[in-house]
Amino acid sequence: MLCRMPPHESPLGRLRRGHEELVLSLLRRHGPLSRAELGGHSGLSRTTLYDIVAELVERGAVVATPCDPALRRRGRPVETLTLNPEAGQAIGIDFARRAVHVAAVNVAHEVIGSASRGHAADLPWEDRVALAERLVGTLGEGPLRLGALSAIGVGVVGPVVDPDAERAPGGPHGDLPALLRKRFAVPVLLDNNTRLAALAEATWGAAADDEDVLYLRLSHGVGGGLVVGGSLHRGAYGLAGEFGHITVDAADGARCSCGGTGCLETVASVGAVLAACRAAGGTAQNLPDLLRAVAAKDPVALRVLESVGGRVGAVLAAVSNAVGPGVIVLGGALAEAGAPLLDAVRAAFTADLLPLAREKVELRRASLGEVAGALGAIALVLHESPLLSRYPARPESEESS
Known part of the structure; x- marks a missing residue:
């Protein structure tokens, strides 16, 4: 169920993936940077950096913006690179004992919105999922775009021992993953909601x-x-x-x-x-x-x-x-x-x-209050995304920056 690095990935592929993670991590930490500034922070060669940046721009994870004309120096206009807030959005849902909490974050890690609604403790899973869908529909100003982060993070009460076992009907959380996949048509990443709250406090809190x-x-x-x-x-x-x-x-x-x-x-x-x-x-x-x-x-x-x-x-x-x-x-x-x-x-x-x-x-x-579990579910998606693996870990090469 969790989207991890394929075991057959070549050494060259792992190296390239590491370079992508480094560039994305630097843009998360420092905000908009020029290519020269990225090169200084990352230690990557100019050729490698430009190749990685071109790929990330093409995939929509990064956008290039012309520098303010007042700040330009002589020569070619300088572009700044930043995470693309339009590249996709991640949804987190926390199915607590007597409430549903939802939140949405874009890839620039800006919280788009959050919402909560209480319910009876014995509310069936089908009704809880329908409630979650209605709450998700209230977030933001328009339809949510999952884009490159096409997954939903979900927190549940109780242990999640084997994520793959959660696929089975009649498991400890019923048909919840299947119900969510049917509603949202994306993979579901499931974990204990208290553990996800820990990840949220370490990410945003x-x-x-x-x-x-x-x-x-x-x-x-x-x-x-x-x-x-x-x-x-x-x-x-x-x-x-x-x-x-x-x-x-x-x-x-x-x-x-x-x-x-x-x-x-x-x-x-x-x-x-x-x-x-x-x-x-x-x-x-x-x-x-x-x-x-x-x-x-x-x-x-x-x-x-x-x-x-x-x-x-x-x-x-x-x-x-x-x-x-x-x-x-x-x-x-x-x-x-x-x-x-x-x-x-x-x-x-x-x-x-x-x-x-x-x-x-x-x-x-x-x-972070009661929405922590939903935000942690989003952080789980950001961790597991091929573009944002291990967020918010700091690359070793940043230590000297």
């Missing part, structure tokens, strides 16, 4: 300045994702990022939906936090009640969040000591509690993190 990112979402479930070297890390079995099932209370913990006992999800999910508040004498019945109690500095709510933050911080430190991220992003509905939770997470995280790493790892709050 709170961690856009780093390529090694650990993301944790605290919501009705607890999960996360790892972005390593600018690319989403799925793991050998497609289960990377299941931080919610790390054991934090083996002795007296509650039973988890995964079958284990004392998982982080049994402590730090919205339902678990509300239950802890009620057990301690609080009255919050739902998340808005809890947030109002926090704003009013209710001692029960603050005490529970401090305890939860300590558990979360300890897990984040343990994972960080193992994988070494540059940025940790904390998101999800429970993060709306703000400082009472985040400060407790930060304190426990700092205490348990290796001393040498304490000045190197930053803990930040997520910035």
Whole structure:
């Protein structure tokens, strides 16, 4: 299902592909550049660069624009090259538990629009796909053009162990890929929506300045994702990022939906936090009640969040000591509690993190909100596109630029 480099590609083809990726990455990072500036940044020979640029222009991925006459020097007019926003658009859809979120981005990585709509938890897949199609139709000012990025990225709840298995009717997500292909007539790239939110935060959000990112979402479930070297890390079995099932209370913990006992999800999910508040004498019945109690500095709510933050911080430190991220992003509905939770997470995280790493790892709050999964689905398309593979990884030759 994922469009990867063909295994039979020749060494010369791989070299050319690498040159294309380098040029596209430089235009993403620096914006419009002349051929001379591209040559300086890339280190490619003039002949090679002109050949690669000509191919990208012909394919519509790059456009050449005459320089402002006021800035021209003597001799031939200087053209600038830039990613072509008209070359195509990528659509992302996040099928959350009780809502559909959609977004669209062009190849210049400008967000065209986003939209969301809630629904009943038991809404059939056919109706969810129809809802997604209607929402996609509201984006932008005219019909969306998939062009060179002809695929749709899709986020779903739960593990996506084998993308190819999702083709089979009756799989864990029903006939969803087939339904989407029928509606949009393009390939479908499927992944876990929390993992895609991690990719979105590393691409456009709170961690856009780093390529090694650990993301944790605290919501009705607890999960996360790892972005390593600018690319989403799925793991050998497609289960990377299941931080919610790390054991934090083996002795007296509650039973988890995964079958284990004392998982982080049994402590730090919205339902678990509300239950802890009620057990301690609080009255919050739902998340808005809890947030109002926090704003009013209710001692029960603050005490529970401090305890939860300590558990979360300890897990984040343990994972960080193992994988070494540059940025940790904390998101999800429970993060709306703000400082009472985040400060407790930060304190426990700092205490348990290796001393040498304490000045190197930053803990930040997520910035993309509920549309993060849909944007991450778009980033997945941009990664897998033959034109934009491994976006937003930085080419090694840029280090010296």
